[in-house]
Amino acid sequence: MSGAQRKSLWELLWDYDPNGLIVLDRDMNVQIVNPAFCxxxxxxxxxILDQPAEQILDDVDEFRRAWQRDEVVPSRERHYAQHGVYVRKVLFPIHDQQIxxxxxxxxxxxxxxxxxLQRLKRETAKQINEVVDxxxxxxQEIAGLLGETTAETKVxxxxxxxMIEQGTV
Structure with a gap:
């Protein structure tokens, strides 16, 4: 496989990767994104290319720390509420490329x-509590009625x- 073929294969993989891929420069500007990220x-x-990553990601502190410490930030989950997306992400600096x-x-x-599932659990627990109540x-109502009839029977x-003791019967 020639170098050009390998490059086009990597570009094809980049385009078809189901994971969102984003590359920032050391100034935290977006350099590359793949279609899945978009x-x-x-x-x-x-x-968003060449724009500050904060515009899309809100907070890029993890990116800065990864860059400054030159370390991979392992898998972390993050909710981007404004975009309605929940992701697990891994960050890694590539210093020789300044990205x-x-x-x-x-x-x-x-x-x-x-x-x-949590909502269903809460709803089920609430329904069970109502049934038990x-x-x-x-x-309690049955016990009350039984108590009344038992008292009436005793009387x-x-x-x-x-009447038997007095001989009136």
Missing amino acids: RMFGVEADA IACIMVDLTHEQQQREE NQMKVA SMLRLLQ
């Missing part, structure tokens, strides 16, 4: 499923015993 964040590449690269795996669907209320039996 889809995730709802932007056009031309609109910081970031790979973002879109976890939005999984996060939405987790939130829906209703059962307790009914049990009637005591009267009957009194």
